[in-house]
Amino acid sequence: MLESTLLYQLLLVPVLMGINAFFVASEYAVVTIRSTRIEEMKSDGHAVARVLGRLKADMSGSLAAIQICITGTNLLLGAVAEPAMTQLIVGALSPLKVVLPMTVARPLALALGMILVTLFTVVLSELLPKALTLQYTEQIAVAVARPVALSRVVCAPLVFVMNRMGNAITRTFGLGDVQIVEPVHSEEELEMLVDRAEAAGEFHEQHGDILRRAFDFADMVVRHVTIPMSRVGALDAHATVEEVARNITDWPYTRWPIRDGRSGRVTGIVNIKALLHVLALDAAHTLIMEDVADEPLVFDPDLPLVDALTEMRRRRRHLAVVREGDGPDLGIVTLEDILGSLVGKIPGESKRNPS
Structure with a gap:
């Protein structure tokens, strides 16, 4: 029959292993x-989230x-x-005392006991809780938040004493105070996360495309979406409204750059709505x-596309001229093309130019 002390010890072992496993999982x-x-x-209103946030x-x-509790x-x-x-092992080996004297049995039992305790501790209190936590992180975090x-x-x-000691040691080696912070993902890592989330079916493929374009958008400049002047239809700055209005149905754009015939530069942007207003006032001939x-x-060709979009939104413009310093006009950039860099090609106005 087991002694009461030994019985209490054996009952206490799984309890201690469970406590250890709890803090390892925590x-x-x-x-x-x-x-x-x-x-x-x-x-979402989870009350325990505030506790988790503080931890x-x-x-x-x-x-x-947690380390104090585990140790x-x-x-x-x-x-x-x-x-x-x-x-227990010494008792199990006692029938063999004829061939296995106690001077040998006790050290052997001690070694076997240490091996068994270590084996069960590693498996039940280390590996298993870690594996379960990695699989059910959120559920376990919610369960352990308040006890932790x-x-x-x-x-x-x-904790105060330990942190002071740790900081004193790291300062001695010129490493400063110990600070444990959550690492921030790099742009490349974020793109990989998007790929993994898309592969796992967390969101639609189109959403993944938009997110990837957003990463590329941050590195783009105006030059990347500029329409060269050779492909841009421009109106004569000195043409009368009446002359332009006669052909308005053949020109499907709502906004047009107007160019000075002498300098060759774009001097303004005209909205077809303004022409219609002038026609209504019967002043088109003057x-x-x-x-x-x-x-x-006017944008520099190397202006980041993010800044160009911000400025166009602020000024409420849909079209801008691209020009490098005092040089000639390189082309135009439209709000439609900038947004297309984010969401893909946007069906817009016809690309025909006036003849």
Whole structure:
């Protein structure tokens, strides 16, 4: 019959292993769950998300508290499990005392006990909780949040001392204070995440295309979407509104650059709506195109496309002239083409030029 002390020790072993497994899973859950997912949970009204957010924000303190609990549990497990296992194995080997004297049986039992305890601890308290946490990160993070927050409060004095000691050591080697922060994804990593999410069916293929274009868009400049002047139809700045209006049905664009015949430069942008307004006022025979045109928005060809889009939105313009310094006009850029770099080709106005 087992002694009561040995029985209590054997009953305590699975309890300690369970506690150890809990804190190992907690450590992985706090590290693995993404801050963005926590923010999403907050917006969905999950009360525990605020607790998780505090643990994630104070990663150094949270992990230190968890490590204290893991280390303490392992020490207790070693103090309880190894003597109990050794005693059991010695008892099991006692019938062999004729061929296996106690001077040999006890060290052998101690070695076997350590091996068995280590094996069960590694499998049940380390590998299994880590594997489960990686598979069910969010569910486990939600389950452990409040107990871990409580352990953080209980272990606060020890955490303070440990962090001070750790910072003192790292400062000695010129590494500064230890700060555990969640790594930020690079652009290349984000593109890989988009590919993986698309492959997993998290969103439609078209959404993935738009996201990939957004990454490329950040590196594009005006030059990449410029329509060369050789392909641009321009109106004579000194032509009368009446002359242009006669052919308006043959020219399907709503906005046209007007060019000075002498300098060859674009001097303005005219909106066909303005021509219609002038026609309605019966002043088409007296006004020339220059009179109804807006001052052109001019971009350098190396201006980032993001800045060009921002400026066109701010100025409420749909078309801009591309010009490098005091040089000749290189072409035009349209809001349609800029947006097309983000969402793909946009069916728009006919590409015919006036004859």
